[in-house]
Amino acid sequence: MRSNWLYSQRIAPYVFVLPFVLSLAVFFLYPMVSTLLMSFQEVLPGQTHFVGWSNYKSMADDASFYAALWNSTRYTFWTLLVLIPVPLVLAVLLNSARMKWSSLFRSALFVPTLTSVVVAGIVFRLVFGSLDDSVMNQFRHLLGFQTINWMGHSATGMVVLVVLATWRFAGINIVYFLSALQTIPGELYESAEIDGANTWHKFKSITLPLLKPVAIYVITISIYGGYSMFTESFMLWNGNRSPNDIGLTMIGLLYRNGVEQNNLGLGSAIGVALLGTTMILNLIALQFFGLFKKEE
Amino acid sequence: MKKRLYGSLALTLAAAMALSACGNNGNNGADASAGASSKSPSSSKATKLVFWTFNELHQKFFESMADSWNKANPGEQIKLEATTFPYDDAHNKLLVSLQSGKGGPDLADIEISKIGNYLKGDPQLVPLNDIVEPEESNLVMSRLNNYAKDGKYYGIDYHVGAQVIYYNKEILDQAGVNPDNIVTWDDYEQAGKQVLEKTGKPMTTVETGDQWTFWPMVVQHGSDFLDKEGNVTLNSAANVEALTYLQKLVKEKVAVLAPGGIHHAEEYYGFMNKGGAASVWMPMWYMGRFTDYMPDLKGKIIIKPMPVFKQGEMRSSGMGGTGTVITKQSKNQDLAKKFLAYAKISKEGNIQIWKQLGFDPIRSDVWTDPAMQEPNKYTDYFGKDIFTFLSGLKSEIAPTNIGERTPAVSDAVKTKAMFQALSDLKDPKQVLDDAAASIK
Amino acid sequence: MPERKPTLQTFLLIGLFVVLALLALFPFYCLALASLKPSKELLRYGLNIKLQPELLSLHNYSFIFSEGSAKYMGWYKNSAIVTIVYTVFCLLLSSMVGYGLAMYRFVGRNVLFVFVLLVMMIPVEMIMLPLYKQMIAFNLIDSYGGVILPFVVSPLPIFFFRQFAAGLPRDFLDAGRIDGCSEYGIFFKIFVPLMAPAFGAMAIVQSLASWNSFVWPLIVLNSGTKLTLPIGLASLVTPYGNNYDILIAGSVLAIVPIMAVFVFFQRYFVSGLTVGGVKG
Secondary structure, eight states, rough: OOOOOOSSSSHHOOOOHHHHHHIIIIHHHHHHHHHHHHHHOOOOOOEEEHHHHHHHHHHHEEEEEEEHHHHHHHHHHHHHHHHHHHHHHHHHHEEEETTTSSHHHHHHHHHHSSSSSHHHHHHHHHOSSSOOOOOOOHHHHHTOOOOOOGGGGHHHHHHHHHHHHHHHHHHHHHHHHHHHHSSHHHHHHHHHHHHTTHHHHHIIIHHHHHHHHHHHHHHHHHHHHHOOOOHHHHHHSSSSGGGGTTTOOOHHHHHIIIIOOOOOOHHHHHHHHHHHHHHHHHHHHHHHTTSSSSOO | HHHHHHHHHHHHHHHHHHHHHOOOOSSOOOOOOOOOOOOTTTTTSEEEEEESSSSSSHHHHHHHHHHHHHHHHHHHOOOEEEEEOHHHHHHHHHHHHHHHHHOOOSSEETTTTTTHHHHOOOOOBBBOHHHGGGGGGOHHHHHHTTETTTTEEEESSSOBBEEEEEEHHHHHHHHHHHHHGGOOOHHHHHHHHHHHHEEEEEEEEEOOOSSHHHHHHHTTTTTOOTTTTTTBBBTTHHHHHHHHHHHHHHTTEEEETTSSTTTTSHHEEEOOOOOTOEEEEEEGGHHHHHHHHHHGTTTTTTOOOOOBSSSSSEEEEEEEEEEEEEEETSSSEEEEEEEEOOOTSSSSHHHHIIIIIOOOOOOOOGGSSSSGOOOOOOEEEHHHHHHHHHHHGGGEEOOOOOTTHHHHHHHIIIIIIIIHTTTSOHHHHHHEEEEEEHHO | OOOOOOHHHHHHHHHHHHHHHHHHHHHHHHHHHTTTHHHHHHHHHSSOOOOOOOOOOOOHHHHHHHHHHHHHHHHHHHHHHHHHHHHHHHHHHHHHHHHHHHOOOOOTHHHHHHHHHHHHHHHHHHHHHHHHHOOOOOOOTTTTHHHHHHHHSSSHHHHHHHHHHHTTTHHHOOOOOHHHOOHHIIIIIIIHTTTHHHHHHHHHHHHHHHHHOOOOHHHOOGGGGOOOOOHHHHTTTTTEEEOOHHHHHHHHHHHHHHHHHHHHHHHHHSSSSSOOOOOO
């Protein structure tokens, strides 16, 4: 055993986290600072100059900002509601000893995640088309309802987005939960059964608590993922042009101003606002789950 | 030990900052990517020119023009390195490289609704006056003006994009309507009611997610979204009149909302292909959509000039467009200019634009050239007289005002104004006032 | 585990998953079906779920493998190279960091973790321009190094590995030390195998992310020959006309390699293997 300080218990953690520290310093600090700076500037070739808080002011004055914030919040809310409990339960079911052909079903549920979002957008656009012969409208006729313009209204538009998200991401959340389920030793369940616990009890007292770390992970990335959703909406409405901005998200707004209208200062301000929002939400959630408590 | 760690961190940080402090915009620094060998034109080695576009057909066109250039100019060989990027992102990419002053191409395509972005601040593009001005009398200059700022021309368009209306002759015959009798928009409305009565079909479709329904109407009515100085005129009286008329057509069911929201949706092509509406008004470049995506309508579509609000108003306008620009980062600006002139300003280039791309070229003296009547997939579909017809409209092509606010105003039209007026059926004046107010 | 006889519960479970699988695969079925028909059909009749056997042909696919092959296969190959290199290094480096954050208490631990979250939440659209300038400074434009390096130490897997490691028993650390292992030895010899399900899951997730990665490679890469698959496929979709034939067949083909990755790595995050090793 070497007594080299590099191998000591005190130093080892720093070595382990070094790759991230380096990456952060080299690749992210400059861009982060630069973006923060740009949010206070009007950025044009040869004419970049400071404009104080005016980017933030125009962001706050823009009705689209509130539309985007509202859309992103709603979307995050619904995807959290659907995409955490459902995959969790499905993962537990798939893992259960009574399940047959697990790997087949797993693969089937994962296929949507693999599909390119470009093409998924086209398919969903057609499935939820506004004409009588679109798949979903045919389904409505079966149930005795009229044709509707799915993509034309806020509520149904959100339904389409959430269905698209569920279709795409259920599989991957199942993968996360499945992997975590592997760390729960079978003996725990066996001894619980001996003590007379039924399925629900086992789930509540063993599975859920032990899944907690990974569940926290899934919740956190879902909050962040919900707020930064962009491509799905972009593909669904064939551009950043949903009627009345019903499909506009925060990143969509950033893209529209920063890129489509070459207003990088405003885009940066929106980015900073978005980052601030998700960061605060996530920190609150993590504090709530006790991630920063001293571990026992 | 910790000091060492923090020390090296600080060093790395400082190094990173120093290395990346390359804040100079808009001059030819040591260019990592284009790597053009800046050989003098008289050497026999080929000079590399990098070209970025978002349409594969444009790429093929330029590649073929490079080939014919090389045959005609053995002393000034060009090695064209063209790449097609996805549409939105090609513009994004170009913007990023122009903003940072490095990594950009020699030539690039910029779509007309985006050019405003590149003209902000100090344009990082090369003025092309010396290749444009000698040919002024032969070119439809309004197309060049779209890409100009302060008297300098920056982009050469592929086409005029003359606005026309496409009638489904089969449906009109069923209804007993003769399109040549449709001169004003009032005539159009009457014909539309007749078509609706006799065939149950709408006369036309209108876009709620794009600007091709509304823009030509206002431009030909003597107005536009911006005025010549680039101020927003979206809510002018003439525009309100046009939008009110459109709304009336929708309420009368003479016009229906385009399925899929735009005339480029997969749903829309299917709808029209089955004879969903009796007509649609779009620019000349929409011909390609008919031939490629609506094959069942072959031989049934006739092209006519647009109706007008008042006699004497122009019956066409130049709609849409993509301009090819030369960036300041190019190390071969002279050669690039000569090549660009050859490809898009010369007679031969313009004939090829029709033959290869099916666009109405910007050189009007070419329109009467017999080469334009030679058979191709467009003449097979629409008939031989496409350009005879167009020549008749030559002096009635209204110009548009393109400026720095075009991307913003275009956006307001596409995401708010059209939908609110034609789907929600809100008051047109209110809709346009709100939209105009939302543009900074 | 003793073979249990199929019970009512089993039938219900299977029934449920059959329905779910069908729903999940339905859009893909539409897609695959459309890829076997000429694209004009797609536009004529919209998304047709009818089989229409007279229209089915492998024409689109044969086109991709013959005339379109230079372009399409090039995209495929480039994506494969980038994905493999990225995934290997990403997994290695991120697991180290996540493990370190979970297993040790050291000064700056929480701060660093907050930074991990922060970096994770930065949308690439936001830092695109400054990061691009940096790539120019480091001479990494139009290279795969530029595509991979800024993101190879990735916060998402760091976070996941951290969470996963936090759920593992600490006893292994002590046991390893007693046995005379160095800290790094403990990581590589004890915890890496223990974290096999995490590696399996992250291998899939990160290779998928790289395979579908679009915005950043588009900004960095200039040469047509270096473009990756998502960029290539997206370039077939323009606002004024799409090359549906290659797009749809190409998208179906794009799923194949990632599916293979998934099927291969599945075994690592599902098992009947007990993770145990510490008795009592």
